[in-house]
Amino acid sequence: MNEALSFLEEWSREGMLPWTAHCAAVKHFGLSHAAVERLALKNGLFPARYQRNRMMIDVHEQLRLFSSRVAVIGCGGLGGYVIEELARLGVGHLVAVDPDVFEEHNLNRQILATPNNLGLAKVEAARQRVEQINPAVTVTAVQDAFGLANGRELLAGVEVAVDALDSISYRLELAEVTGAVGIPMVHGAIGGWYGHVATQFPGEETVQGIYRHWVAGKGIEQQLGNPAFTPAIIASIEAAEVCKILLGKGELLRNRKLSIDLLEMEVHEIPYDQPVKLVRAA
Structure with missing residues (x-):
């Protein structure tokens, strides 16, 4: 590793490592990216791909x-954007969880959905x-599918779980499991022109x-549908919340x-600072 480090230091410029040097080190020393x-x-050494992070995230924070592990539960409208943004941000390990494959109705809003990906598992596309x-x-x-039966296993070693589900019952199970294993959950939901975000510890x-007040059904998304822009906005706020949690900075929701x-x-x-009694479906 000393030889590889010397190589990286030689190729760095003003404390930043160009992608070309990164790739050369992968090839020359047989290392993974x-x-x-x-x-x-x-x-x-700051990878140059993150140089626009540098004014808000220093090398130790990068x-x-x-070094972080984040689970994204659901890889559709919200989850695809969350995965895209966290990967570009430099979160090192993402756990993508989703049982579905892409269908034609996903093409209007899901960033991972393309005509060539129809029939492909969403997690594989991610x-x-x-x-x-x-x-x-x-x-x-x-x-x-995420649930109470496999939730603890799926969240093993995870520091933050992102709710990108389209089912109220499953996101309530995610809230239950994250509470039980002691990690924060970033919740997001969308429907038509509307969306909301909350962070729960x-x-x-x-x-x-x-x-x-929920008793049954998936939620308002099934009635209102979703355009292209709503998931992008709500997912971006979720990604910002994840970043703040991991870095321990800023004001959380x-x-x-x-x-x-x-x-x-x-x-x-809207404040939610009082204990509540949950009404579940029979």
């Missing part, structure tokens, strides 16, 4: 992101996309409060819900 990125960051845009990021693709019940109306361009903050 992840190994080269880890070596660079641990020794204070290493923190690279893995392939991340390999294209940032091969230093590892993706564990799990083509399965263990012991909090924001998500349960949001859905306290805890004990409150950020509600966004894109039709009237209104944003509201």
